[in-house]
Amino acid sequence: MIRALGLVAAVVAVALVVAACSATEAEDGPVVTVFGPYRGTDAARFAASIAPFEARTGIDVRYVGTGSLAADLVDRIAEGNTPDVAMVPQPSLVGDLVAMGQVIPLGPEGVAAVRANYAPSAIDLMTFGEKLHGVLYRANVKSLVWYPPAVFEERGYEVPESWDDLITLTERMEQDGLQPWCFTLASFAATGWVGTDWVEDVMLRLNGPDDYQAWVDGDISFDDPKVRRSFELFGDIVRTPGRVNGGIRRALGVLWNDAATPMFADPPGCLLHRQASFYRSSLPAGVVLGEDVDVFVLPPFQTGEAPPLLVGGDLAVGFDDRTDVQAFLAYLATPQSGEAWARAGGYTSPHTTFDPDLYTDMFDRRIGEMLVSTAAVAFDASDQMPSAVGTGTFWKGIVYYVQTGDLDGTVLMIEEGFE
Amino acid sequence: MTDHSDDVATGQQEGSENRSPGDVAHGVLTPVGSLIRRIRAPEDWTEEERQEALGELFFEGSEWIPYLKRFFTLIALSTSIAAFGLIADSTAVVIGAMLIAPLMTPMLAISAAVVYGRLDRIVVSGIVVLLGTVAAVLVGALVATVTAGTLTSTDLSGQILSRTSPSLLDLGIAVTAGMAAGYVLAHRKVGASLPGVAIAVALVPPLATIGVTLRLGATSEAQGAMLLYLTNLVAIVLSAGVVMVVSGFVPRHIRAIAKGHLTAGFVVSIVALVVISVPLAFHTVEQVRNEQLERLVVGSVPQWDESASVRSINVSTDAGRAEIQLGVATTGDPKPAWELAELIASGSSFDVDLTIRYQSELVDAASTR
Numbered sequence: 001m002i003r004a005l006g007l008v009a010a011v012v013a014v015a016l017v018v019a020a021c022s023a024t025e026a027e028d029g030p031v032v033t034v035f036g037p038y039r040g041t042d043a044a045r046f047a048a049s050i051a052p053f054e055a056r057t058g059i060d061v062r063y064v065g066t067g068s069l070a071a072d073l074v075d076r077i078a079e080g081n082t083p084d085v086a087m088v089p090q091p092s093l094v095g096d097l098v099a100m101g102q103v104i105p106l107g108p109e110g111v112a113a114v115r116a117n118y119a120p121s122a123i124d125l126m127t128f129g130e131k132l133h134g135v136l137y138r139a140n141v142k143s144l145v146w147y148p149p150a151v152f153e154e155r156g157y158e159v160p161e162s163w164d165d166l167i168t169l170t171e172r173m174e175q176d177g178l179q180p181w182c183f184t185l186a187s188f189a190a191t192g193w194v195g196t197d198w199v200e201d202v203m204l205r206l207n208g209p210d211d212y213q214a215w216v217d218g219d220i221s222f223d224d225p226k227v228r229r230s231f232e233l234f235g236d237i238v239r240t241p242g243r244v245n246g247g248i249r250r251a252l253g254v255l256w257n258d259a260a261t262p263m264f265a266d267p268p269g270c271l272l273h274r275q276a277s278f279y280r281s282s283l284p285a286g287v288v289l290g291e292d293v294d295v296f297v298l299p300p301f302q303t304g305e306a307p308p309l310l311v312g313g314d315l316a317v318g319f320d321d322r323t324d325v326q327a328f329l330a331y332l333a334t335p336q337s338g339e340a341w342a343r344a345g346g347y348t349s350p351h352t353t354f355d356p357d358l359y360t361d362m363f364d365r366r367i368g369e370m371l372v373s374t375a376a377v378a379f380d381a382s383d384q385m386p387s388a389v390g391t392g393t394f395w396k397g398i399v400y401y402v403q404t405g406d407l408d409g410t411v412l413m414i415e416e417g418f419e
Numbered sequence: 420m421t422d423h424s425d426d427v428a429t430g431q432q433e434g435s436e437n438r439s440p441g442d443v444a445h446g447v448l449t450p451v452g453s454l455i456r457r458i459r460a461p462e463d464w465t466e467e468e469r470q471e472a473l474g475e476l477f478f479e480g481s482e483w484i485p486y487l488k489r490f491f492t493l494i495a496l497s498t499s500i501a502a503f504g505l506i507a508d509s510t511a512v513v514i515g516a517m518l519i520a521p522l523m524t525p526m527l528a529i530s531a532a533v534v535y536g537r538l539d540r541i542v543v544s545g546i547v548v549l550l551g552t553v554a555a556v557l558v559g560a561l562v563a564t565v566t567a568g569t570l571t572s573t574d575l576s577g578q579i580l581s582r583t584s585p586s587l588l589d590l591g592i593a594v595t596a597g598m599a600a601g602y603v604l605a606h607r608k609v610g611a612s613l614p615g616v617a618i619a620v621a622l623v624p625p626l627a628t629i630g631v632t633l634r635l636g637a638t639s640e641a642q643g644a645m646l647l648y649l650t651n652l653v654a655i656v657l658s659a660g661v662v663m664v665v666s667g668f669v670p671r672h673i674r675a676i677a678k679g680h681l682t683a684g685f686v687v688s689i690v691a692l693v694v695i696s697v698p699l700a701f702h703t704v705e706q707v708r709n710e711q712l713e714r715l716v717v718g719s720v721p722q723w724d725e726s727a728s729v730r731s732i733n734v735s736t737d738a739g740r741a742e743i744q745l746g747v748a749t750t751g752d753p754k755p756a757w758e759l760a761e762l763i764a765s766g767s768s769f770d771v772d773l774t775i776r777y778q779s780e781l782v783d784a785a786s787t788r
C-alpha cells in the first residue's frame with residue numbers, strides 16, 4: 001500500500017512541476033513594431049496573416065492594437081515613441097503626418113507591389129504629395145442597406161433599383177403601418193459619423209465621383225446646392241415623422257451598433273438600415289447573415305446605373321526608413337497578406353489580384369467582389385477632410401441637422417471648421 | 420450502538436470543544452462514540468471491539484431504518500445550513516454545516532468494506548453515498564430557489580467560488596484527511612479529532628455548491644464543485660483504506676481471505692484517483708499561471724503609471740492568450756491601455772487582450788438634514 005501512496009505522491013509532484021514551468025521566449029534579429037486598431041480576435045487574425053512574412057524573412061513583427069488609434073498614435077509620435085508601422089483608418093490623419101514629415105515614402109519594392117495589386121482609385125488614396133506613402137490593407141464597403149429578406153418576400157417588397165424605388169418602398173412600408181428605417185447615430189466621442197456617412201453616400205450618388213472628390217478637396221463648399229441637396233435627401237428619410245424607428249429621440253440617444261436591433265423583433269420595428277459592412281459584427285446574437293438579414297447596395301439615382309461605392313479602409317504607413325520596414329509594407333501590398341484573415345473570416349481585401357476563392361465566408365466574398373467590380377469607388381469623405389471638419393464640425397453639424405432640420409445653420413456650423 | 424447518550428457524555432468529559440449535547444446524532448453517525456469508549460479499554464484489538472467499530476459503519480436488518488432516517492435528516496439539515504452559509508458568504512456557518520454532515524460514515528464504510536473484501540458492503544455503502552449525494556444536491560438547489568434573487572450566475576459569493584475550481588492542493592488535503600480518518604478509526608483514542616477531519620475535507624459544502632450553482636444555471640461552476648466532491652470522495656476512500664490496512668485494523672486471517680477483493684478494490688480506487696488527478700492537474704496549472712500573471716499585471720501597473728492603483732483585476736488565460744480586465748484609479752491623466760498591454764506581454768509568454776476601466780479619484784460629499 002506504500003506503493004499506492006507513492007503513486008499519489010508522484011501524480012501530485014508531476015502536476016506541480018508542470019504547473020511551475022512557464023517558458024518565456026527570447027528572440028534576436030530584426031523587429032518591426034506595428035500599431036493598429038485591431039483587437040481581440042481581429043488582432044489574432046492579423047497576426048496570422050503576417051506569419052508567412054515572418055517565416056519567409058525572419059523579421060519579427062510585434063503588433064499592439066488599441067481602441068483609440070488616432071489619439072494614441074498622435075501621442076506616441078509626440079512623445080518620440082513612434083512605432084515602425086501604423087495601420088490608420090483615417091487618410092486625413094495620414095495626410096497630416098505626411099505633411100509633418102513623419103511618414104516615409106514607399107521604397108521601390110513597395111511601389112512595385114502597389115502598382116501590381118491595386119486599382120487606380122486605391123492608388124490615389126495612398127498617394128500624398130505625388131508619392132506613395134501608404135498601403136491600403138483592409139477595406140470595408142459603406143454603401144449597404146441591411147434588410148430582412150423573409151419580411152420582404154412575405155409582404156411582396158422588392159429590392160429597389162433606383163432612389164425613386166427606394167422612396168416608393170419607404171412610402172409603401174409607411175402605408176402598411178410600418179416604420180421603414182433604422183437609424184441611430186450615437187457613438188460616444190465620435191457621434192455623428194453615421195450621419196456624415198449617409199450624406200456622403202447621397203452626395204456620391206447624386207453628383208458622381210468627380211464632384212464628390214472636389215467636395216473632399218474643399219473645392220465645393222458645404223453651401224453648394226449639390227451638397228445642400230444631399231443633406232435634404234438624407235433629411236427626407238430621417239427627419240420625416242414616422243420614417244425612422246423611435247423617431248429623432250431614439251436616433252440621438254441609441255448607440256449606432258444597436259440601430260438595427262428592432263429589425264429582428266416580431267413585428268419588425270424597422271426594415272431598412274444603411275450601414276457599412278462592418279455592421280455585421282453588431283448584428284444581435286442569433287441573427288443569421290444571409291437568412292435573417294441580407295444587404296443591397298444603396299441604389300443609384302438612375303435605374304440601370306451601376307451604383308458607386310463609398311468605402312473605408314486602413315492605410316499602413318511606415319515611420320522609419322529601414323529595409324525591414326519597407327519589406328513589411330511591400331508585403332502588405334500583396335494579396336498574400338490578407339489570405340489567413342480572409343480564410344478565418346471578417347476581412348475584405350482591397351487588392352485587385354486577391355483570389356476570391358480564398359474567402360471562406362460568403363459575405364466577405366460578396367463585399368470583396370463588389371469592391372473589385374465597382375468602377376466608381378470613393379473613400380469616406382469625412383475621413384479625408386481636415387480633421388477640424390471631418391471629425392469635428394461635420395459630425396457636430398450633422399447631429400444639429402438631424403435635431404433641427406435647420407440647413408442654413410448646419411452649413412454655417414460645418415464651414416466654421418475650415419477657418 | 421445502544422447507548423448513544425453515554426457516548427456523548429463521555430466525549431464531553433474528554434473535553435472536546437466542538438461537541439455539545441445537541442450533537443446526539445453525531446455520536447451515532449461517525450465512529451466517535453465507541454472510539455471514545457476505547458479510552459477506557461485495553462490497547463489491543465479484540466474481535467469484539469473490531470466488530471463494534473465496524474458496527475458503526477455497517478448496519479444489519481432493523482438497524483437500517485433508523486440509520487437512514489438520521490442520515491437523510493442530517494443530509495437535509497447540513498446541506499441547508501451549508502447552502503445558506505454559501506449564499507450568505509459566511510465561513511463560520513459553512514464550517515458548522517461540515518460538523519453535522521453525515522457523509523463520512525458511509526465513505527469510511529466503503530473503505531472498510533474494501534479492506535475486508537466485502538463486495539456486498541461496498542455496493543450498499545456506495546448506494547448510501549450516492550443517494551446522500553443526490554439528496555444534498557437537491558437540497559442545495561431548493562435553498563437556491565427559496566433565496567432566488569440573492570445571487571446570480573455571474574455574481575456568486577466568494578464561498579461558492581472557492582469551491583468551483585479545485586486544484587491538486589485539494590487532492591492533497593483530501594488524501595491526508597482521508598488518512599486521518601482511517602487512522603482515527605483504527606487508533607480509537609484520538610476520536611476527538613474527527614471533527615477536524617470533517618472540516619478538512621468538507622463533503623457537504625461542495626454538494627450544496629453543486630445544487631446552488633445548477634439552480635442558478637452556472638454549469639461550469641457546478642462542474643468544478645462536482646470535481647472537488649469526487650476528489651474528496653475518492654481520496655478519502657482510498658487513503659482511509661490504506662491506513663486501515665497499514666495500522667492493522669484488518670485481522671491477518673481476513674486479509675488473507677480477502678486478498679483478491681482487496682487488490683481489486685484498491686486498483687479501482689487508484690485508477691479513479693489517477694483519472695481525477697488529470698483535470699485537477701489542469702486546474703492547478705491554470706491557477707498557478709493565472710496567479711503568476713495577476714502578480715505580473717499588478718507589478719507592471721506602477722511602471723506604467725506611477726499614480727495608478729489597481730482597484731479590480733480579473734485574469735483568465737486560454738491557449739496562449741490572456742484576457743485581463745482591470746479597474747484602475749489614477750490621480751493624473753489616464754495612460755493609454757496599449758502601453759500596459761505591451762509591458763505585460765513583454766513580461767510573459769501570453770498574447771494580451773486588456774480592457775481598462777478608469778475610475779476617478781475625485782471625491783464629493785453631501786448631507787441633508
